[in-house]
Amino acid sequence: xxxxxxxxxxxxxxxxxxxxxxxxxxxxxxxxxxxxxxxxxxxxxxxxxxxxxxxxxxxxxxxxxxxxxxxxxxxxxxxxxxxxxxxxxxxxxxxxxxxxxxxxxxxxxxxxxxxxxxxxxxxxxxxxxxxxxxxxxxxxxxxxxxxxxxxxxxxxxxxxxxxxxxxxxxxxxxxxxxxxxxxxxxxxxxxxxxxxxxxxxxxxxxxxxxxxxxxxxxxxxxxxxxxxxxxxxxxxxxxxxxxxxxxxxxxxxxxxxxxxxxxxxxxxxxxxxxxxxxxxxxxxxxxxxxxxxxxxxxxxxxxxxxxxxxxxxxxxxxxxxxxxxxxxxxxxxxxxxxxxxxxxxxxxxxxxxxxxxxxxxxxxxxxxxxxxxxxxxxxxxxxxxxxxxxxxxxxxxxxxxxxxxxxxxxxxxxxxxxxxxxxxxxxxxxxxxxxxxxxxxxxxxxxxxxxxxxxxxxxxxxxxxxxxxxxxxxxxxxxxxxxxxxxxxxxxxxxxxxxxxxxxxxxxxxxxxxxxxxxxxxxxxxxxxxxxxxxxxxxxxxxxxxxxxxxxxxxxxxxxxxxxxxxxxxxxxxxxxxxxxxxxxxxxxxxxxxxxxxxxxxxxxxxxxxxxxxxxxxxxxxxxxxxxxxxxxxx
Amino acid sequence: xxxxxxxxxxxxxxxxxxxxxxxxxxxxxxxxxxxxxxxxxxxxxxxxxxxxxxxxxxxxxxxxxxxxxxxxxxxxxxxxxxxxxxxxxxxxxxxxxxxxxxxxxxxxxxxxxxxxxxxxxxxxxxxxxxxxxxxxxxxxxxxxxxxxxxxxxxxxxxxxxxxxxxxxxxxxxxxxxxxxxxxxxxxxxxxxxxxxxxxxxxxxxxxxxxxxxxxxxxxxxxxxxxxxxxxxxxxxxxxx
Numbered sequence: 001x002x003x004x005x006x007x008x009x010x011x012x013x014x015x016x017x018x019x020x021x022x023x024x025x026x027x028x029x030x031x032x033x034x035x036x037x038x039x040x041x042x043x044x045x046x047x048x049x050x051x052x053x054x055x056x057x058x059x060x061x062x063x064x065x066x067x068x069x070x071x072x073x074x075x076x077x078x079x080x081x082x083x084x085x086x087x088x089x090x091x092x093x094x095x096x097x098x099x100x101x102x103x104x105x106x107x108x109x110x111x112x113x114x115x116x117x118x119x120x121x122x123x124x125x126x127x128x129x130x131x132x133x134x135x136x137x138x139x140x141x142x143x144x145x146x147x148x149x150x151x152x153x154x155x156x157x158x159x160x161x162x163x164x165x166x167x168x169x170x171x172x173x174x175x176x177x178x179x180x181x182x183x184x185x186x187x188x189x190x191x192x193x194x195x196x197x198x199x200x201x202x203x204x205x206x207x208x209x210x211x212x213x214x215x216x217x218x219x220x221x222x223x224x225x226x227x228x229x230x231x232x233x234x235x236x237x238x239x240x241x242x243x244x245x246x247x248x249x250x251x252x253x254x255x256x257x258x259x260x261x262x263x264x265x266x267x268x269x270x271x272x273x274x275x276x277x278x279x280x281x282x283x284x285x286x287x288x289x290x291x292x293x294x295x296x297x298x299x300x301x302x303x304x305x306x307x308x309x310x311x312x313x314x315x316x317x318x319x320x321x322x323x324x325x326x327x328x329x330x331x332x333x334x335x336x337x338x339x340x341x342x343x344x345x346x347x348x349x350x351x352x353x354x355x356x357x358x359x360x361x362x363x364x365x366x367x368x369x370x371x372x373x374x375x376x377x378x379x380x381x382x383x384x385x386x387x388x389x390x391x392x393x394x395x396x397x398x399x400x401x402x403x404x405x406x407x408x409x410x411x412x413x414x415x416x417x418x419x420x421x422x423x424x425x426x427x428x429x430x431x432x433x434x435x436x437x438x439x440x441x442x443x444x445x446x447x448x449x450x451x452x453x454x455x456x457x458x459x460x461x462x463x464x465x466x467x468x469x470x471x472x473x474x475x476x477x478x479x480x481x482x483x484x485x486x487x488x489x490x491x492x493x494x495x496x497x498x499x500x501x502x503x504x505x506x507x508x509x510x511x512x513x514x515x516x517x518x519x520x521x522x523x524x525x526x527x528x529x530x531x532x533x534x535x536x537x538x539x540x541x542x543x544x545x546x547x548x549x550x551x552x553x554x555x556x557x558x559x560x561x562x563x564x565x566x567x568x569x570x571x572x573x574x575x576x577x578x579x580x581x582x583x584x585x586x587x588x589x590x591x592x593x594x595x596x597x598x599x600x601x602x603x604x605x606x607x608x609x610x611x612x613x614x615x616x617x618x619x620x621x622x623x624x625x626x627x628x629x630x631x632x633x634x635x
Numbered sequence: 636x637x638x639x640x641x642x643x644x645x646x647x648x649x650x651x652x653x654x655x656x657x658x659x660x661x662x663x664x665x666x667x668x669x670x671x672x673x674x675x676x677x678x679x680x681x682x683x684x685x686x687x688x689x690x691x692x693x694x695x696x697x698x699x700x701x702x703x704x705x706x707x708x709x710x711x712x713x714x715x716x717x718x719x720x721x722x723x724x725x726x727x728x729x730x731x732x733x734x735x736x737x738x739x740x741x742x743x744x745x746x747x748x749x750x751x752x753x754x755x756x757x758x759x760x761x762x763x764x765x766x767x768x769x770x771x772x773x774x775x776x777x778x779x780x781x782x783x784x785x786x787x788x789x790x791x792x793x794x795x796x797x798x799x800x801x802x803x804x805x806x807x808x809x810x811x812x813x814x815x816x817x818x819x820x821x822x823x824x825x826x827x828x829x830x831x832x833x834x835x836x837x838x839x840x841x842x843x844x845x846x847x848x849x850x851x852x853x854x855x856x857x858x859x860x861x862x863x864x865x866x867x868x869x870x871x872x873x874x875x
Contacts, residue, residue, distance in 0.1 A: 490733065490736065506705060560724075
């Protein structure tokens with residue numbers, strides 16, 4: 001048994017920083033109903049500013065002040081000008097919008113600083129004392145003290161001050177608080193200031209104690225969210241316990257080789273278990289009108305045959321034109337677009353039909369790719385069977401991942417899928433993802449990986465493009481039929497209101513499971529297509545961030561019309577390629593996607609496809625009005 | 636025939652329904668009472684959204700509360716809700732089809748069942764309109780059409796008359812009056828509109844604080860001094 005005390009002490013101080021960030025999340029969530037998933041990104045920005053000023057030879061204190069001030073100002077700007085525009089939306093929409101905010105900050109930081117490993121030193125690193133035979137730096141002691149002081153301070157602040165009372169009033173009921181004279185926007189703004197302040201401070205500490213790298217710091221929101229979840233997003237005392245437990249568990253796992261590779265999964269596991277525990281019990285029905293404020297499509301559905309004609313014609317044109325016109329690079333890129341569109345469709349099925357935000361669809365894409373790759377290398381089965389097997393495997397995982405949805409929905413369901421996606425990523429990299437080695441579990445540690453070839457019926461890249469378009473088209477057509485089937489109608493009822501669906505005889509469990517199975521199948525098939533497109537898949541290919549991006553772009557593309565996922569595919573795969581061609585920094589695209597997500601959530605719930613479809617209808621109407629007139633004139 | 640026997644519901648320490656016993660056998664039965672009297676609670680027990688603490692409900696001799704929630708529609712218990720629940724992104728036709736999907740069609744073509752119900756409520760010509768485009772009255776009618784498919788045993792309505800204009804209310808009244816003849820099921824009607832209750836309901840059950848304070852022919856019940864004191868008093872005095 002190794003001596004654990006150094007790890008416990010390190011874990012307690014890191015945990016205390018999670019507590020700081022978690023307290024910021026909870027105070028903001030209680031006052032304004034926004035779960036700020038951009039908190040980590042704000043921390044990353046703060047840490048980079050502090051580093052930049054120190055690196056340029058500026059005084060250290062100026063760096064810290066500027067860093068925290070920047071994080072606070074940005075949070076205030078978002079809270080004052082963007083968040084109020086979503087104030088009447090569902091909590092899930094408000095949380096997803098902060099992902100857009102996070103993407104903007106992330107893109108900005110990457111654009112300015114890039115993903116180089118750096119170090120942020122604090123003067124307190126050199127001061128220390130001995131505790132139980134372990135040297136503790138002053139930084140860690142300060143972090144621990146600050147975590148406790150801030151929490152106690154916030155509890156007293158909420159209890160004793162007038163502003164604190166107003167915040168508790170807002171937490172209880174926003175509208176009534178406004179009616180009795182609580183200045184809602186001003187109180188809201190203060191909550192954002194507190195949250196920004198705490199994210200700035202925790203960013204600096206985490207950069208010092210964990211590492212100064214933009215993406216990892218952005219993801220430091222996860223342990224904070226996990227700590228906040230332990231407090232059901234309301235209890236500050238539970239956040240303290242949660243943050244410290246997560247910090248200590250993470251650190252204590254380090255000296256044990258059997259589990260140390262999994263230690264970064266700690267927050268996901270803790271939060272996942274907490275969510276399941278809090279939502280235990282049998283099937284729970286949502287309140288009435290649960291999803292009223294999640295965007296719904298009010299467009300009259302067009303007829304199936306009309307959609308089929310347009311869709312199939314488009315598929316045919318693309319299948320003929322793209323291989324004829326595109327370069328080898330662009331041909332592969334467009335194959336990627338078609339494949340990713342199918343994965344985006346799986347997100348859209350859940351979001352548009354059931355109102356569910358699933359942030360783990362890209363993990364299912366990974367399951368599909370992996371199964372296809374391994375089955376091919378292991379047994380050399382025909383690719384068509386391989387695709388089906390990948391679909392079935394991902395569909396089983398999809399149902400398992402979706403099981404929590406039988407008990408929780410909205411924000412909590414989105415959070416647990418995020419935890420699943422994050423945990424999945426850790427597990428995949430820890431178990432050593434078998435890549436191109438021979439046999440079913442083969443892994444190549446050094447030397448060349450074996451490549452998975454295109455299927456024999458489509459050996460060239462052009463043929464494989466057509467093959468992929470054909471498979472993807474079948475997926476889209478199947479969803480069009482499903483939407484108009486008994487399942488589609490049952491989903492619409494469930495989305496409208498679960499009690500109403502039950503009263504009308506819908507078996508909610510069955511139809512939700514069916515939706516998750518179908519979404520998983522689509523994601524799995526697209527994963528298999530991707531495996532044969534690139535020829536290999538490895539453990540780094542399916543990070544949780546891609547699941548988030550996939551969701552964001554599906555919303556931007558438009559989840560309610562079949563063309564939406566295609567726009568999402570173009571945005572995800574073709575735009576980065578285009579930017580490389582034009583020598584434009586890809587991080588600008590991240591910023592634009594973040595802004596696009598905010599735009600879509602606030603003003604264009606139908607996304608790009610909604611706008612294109614309504615322009616198309618407008619032109620169609622003008623033409624059908626103009627053509628007879630022209631004919632008359634000729635006569 | 637609906638037999639409610641010693642039905643009690645407790646919310647914490649509060650009794651939502653207090654030892655309620657009633658045999659509902661009229662074609663149309665009104666259910667009235669002041670806010671919080673337990674009207675919607677009774678409907679929610681029948682739907683299964685609220686658990687009883689004690690008591691039974693028999694519908695045509697079958698113990699309703701033993702049937703799984705999502706099988707009660709197929710069994711024959713149908714309802715509308717206080718806030719309208721039309722699916723906005725489905726057409727009128729598909730709103731009704733979505734309900735019929737889960738019911739035994741008895742070998743008849745779904746198309747016939749749906750158009751009969753829509754024609755009955757007067758929405759037959761609106762079948763292809765999308766839910767979002769309907770006004771309050773049309774939404775109510777679609778909801779009622781959803782309850783009338785495939786041999787219901789009981790149709791429960793929770794304040795269907797709220798917020799309708801005079802003409803619309805008149806049409807609703809006719810629709811409600813004809814339901815027992817159209818589909819053979821009795822109606823249990825919750826409403827605050829005394830006028831609607833007195834012109835449609837053969838019998839009326841009055842609840843106050845979860846207890847039955849009167850039950851019988853509507854005209855007699857509305858004259859009952861205890862009923863007037865508990866609920867109708869203020870309204871009737873104002874009217875007088």
